[in-house]
Amino acid sequence: MIFRTLLAATAVLALSSPLVAQTDEAKPAAKAETAYEANSASKALSGTFGGRSIRYTATVEEQVLKGEDGTPKAAIVTTSYVAEPRDPSRPVTFLFNGGPGSGSVWLQMGAFGPKRVAIPSDARDDGAPPYPILDNPDSLLDVTDLVFIDPVGTGFSHTIGDTKGEEYWGVTKDAKSVAEVIRIWLSENGRWNSPKFLGGESYGTTRSAAVVHELEGGYNDVSLNGVILISTVLDFGAGAETEGAELGYITTLPSMAATALYHGKATAPSVEQFVEEARQFAIGPYAAFLLKGQNASTQERAAVRAELARFTGLSEEFLDRADLRVSSGRFYKELLRDRGLTVGRLDSRYTGTDYDSAGEYPDNDPSFYGIDGGYTAAINHFMRDTLGYETERNYVTIGSVQPWDWRLEGGRDTNAYLNVAPYLGKALRENSGMRIFVGQGWYDFATPFFAAEYALTRTGFPQDRIEWRYYDAGHMMYVRDEDRHKLSEDVRAFIRAR
Known part of the structure; x- marks a missing residue:
């Protein structure tokens, strides 16, 4: 967990102070914190995806991250779509958006989730509600279960008690929390031996590289079959x-x-x-x-x-x-x-x-x-009214997660030249079964395609395991109907090719 040193120091101080040790007034507060009850909602649904009829369970739930003393510190919300009957050998794909500070609404309600919001495909403003919320035949549920993750400060995710958001806001801090959520989900759902894919959009590709490092960078590995990078930013220089x-x-x-x-x-x-x-x-x-x-x-x-x-x-x-x-x-x-x-x-x-x-x-x-109104309405309607998730919190589509700590692991100050691409190069070299998919739009200035090409063609990247696809739209290429279908088919083929 994050801030182990701080927690350990606090524990030592408590043991060495008779006054603290003999004070019973602090105990009820500690018990109240450890008794945090995670919020959740689940519903059985069905649909046709990739030409196949699929029964699935949609579950929105808080994954609670705890300190080493068992105190709940943060609730990260995942929205999972799992095909029924459940199959532990079926692939599972973990997805998130970027920002930093963006909820997973865009990939979930625009590209890969079983429902999508219909907005104009020809680069026109989405106008005013009501916005059509449709079945999404381009969802990937025919080839993989899906788990969308909203990091702390995005979506419905939040800190608990006195925990500060800054404990989770940073390249490395954020990646550690997301990696922990993935491990929790795998354990609770019996999916440790499933083929696993990781995918992100925009800063979500930065997060993907950092999470890969957290999952595969040690000896307690969660090995991945593939990483899906959509609108890629790895080398900030x-x-x-x-x-x-x-x-x-x-x-x-x-x-x-x-x-x-x-x-x-x-x-x-x-x-x-x-x-x-x-x-x-x-x-x-x-x-x-x-x-x-x-x-x-x-x-x-x-x-x-x-x-x-x-x-x-x-x-x-x-x-x-x-x-x-x-x-x-x-x-x-x-x-x-x-x-x-x-x-x-x-x-x-x-x-x-x-x-x-x-x-x-x-x-x-x-x-x-031109698109934000439709997506905000869609995610709130679907989560609250269709799936029955009850909360007084606002869904954060794009929020402030500042100050963001841009240092990489070890506290190295890389603000002068932040580059997480080497994490992916190392993972490719050390995991011969891992591949990378890169999807880029021609008309994207937030994460230009040539900058992505530059980052992933440096020394140390096996080029035969990096697959490139290009689209006739911009950063969120799936807002264009033709490109949403093409992206779906491209990623579907990538997953099947494992």
Whole structure:
């Protein structure tokens, strides 16, 4: 458990102090804390998934994490969908979203859960309720049981008593708690020898790498058959837009090219061909130019500027003013400025209208406010009204889990260059049965596909066990109907191939 040293020190202090030892007034409080009753709800349901009719049990329940003295410290809510009759040899997949601070609503009600909320598939705003909540034939229940996890501070999950959220808010702290929940669920459900998959979206891919380290990094291993990375961010330095850092301009350029093509600001036979050209330009002439800094020649600058304009759809005049280094935020505002529109960060297919067209950055992200209402309504309706989960807590779709501790295991300060990708490389090298699936949207600036490619092609990653798939949408590619089905089929095939 987290903070063992602190708990041990507290125990020693209690034993060494006669005053504390002889005080009976503290005992009832301790008993009250250890008597925490976990909340839960369960319902038998059925549906057709992947063309198969499946009976399943949906269970929402608090998994209680305790200190070494048995005191309940946190309740992490899992929502599991288990096929009936139960089969211990059947795969089980643990899933979560990212943030950090995001509940699992997005993957659960948008991609892989047995029910989904229907929002516009063509990058339009989801409008006002009621939102259709439909059976989801693209759910993975035909090939795997599903367990969605909401870490502390997300969904209905929460701390207990005097425990502070900061005890669970951090790359390593969070991963340890999620790994503990997985171990509890496996024990309580008799699934230790089941094939196991782990999946996350966005920061959930960061969490996946850290959880893999917690599950497989010691001798008391929980070995995995596969890791599913959706909209991947592992190497935070690869996309950092910090003054003096050049790599982020390289890794976002192919996403700018895809977006310019989508909105008619560039021409090419296909998005695949155009982004491949952009990749080669980014790691070749553009990277060389950036690395030379002010030592680049006037001729080289002119050649790079012309190509950069072709790929980004931005004018050479604007690129010159930006010193041929365009941040994502400026790109969202500038690309369609002549139309009075901005483009989205999570999904640059979406467009929005700002207060005016004069600013440097957008007022908001149209690809987030275009979908949030539908998902929030759907998860609350399904959990409370369909499954009967009773709670006075609000479901936290996106919440504040600050301050977040970005240090990795051992207290190493990696804020200057945070990279959890090596955890996955080590796991691949030490577990010959583990594979990685990577799903990326062309129009995603939150976790650009080229940055994911960069992170997973460094030294130490067996490339024959990493599978890549691309989608014609953005960060949450499943909001597009065609891509939700394609993602489902791709992940289904990945699980079956174990």
